[in-house]
Amino acid sequence: MFLDLKNYNPKPEPPRQEPARPNLTVRQQKLLAWIICFNVLLLLVAPIGGATAIQGILSLIMDWGQN
Secondary structure (H helix, E strand, O other): OOOOOOOOOOOOOOOOOOOOOOOOOHHHHHHHHHHHHHHHHHHHHHHHHHHHHHHHHHHHHHHHHHO
16 A cells, blocks of 8 residues: 655644733723823922922921031
């Protein structure tokens, strides 16, 4: 008997499926939006507040040293 191996094509492996990422619920989307807005607000306000706090501490130290 003759076995023709040149025409033999094994079945290709099925493509690997990545697990689906869970979608955010509407509540989670709103919470994420609020967190991002809060962080942007702090990004703008914090340097001013930090500079004011440092200036206040320095003035307390300077006044304390003079008394």
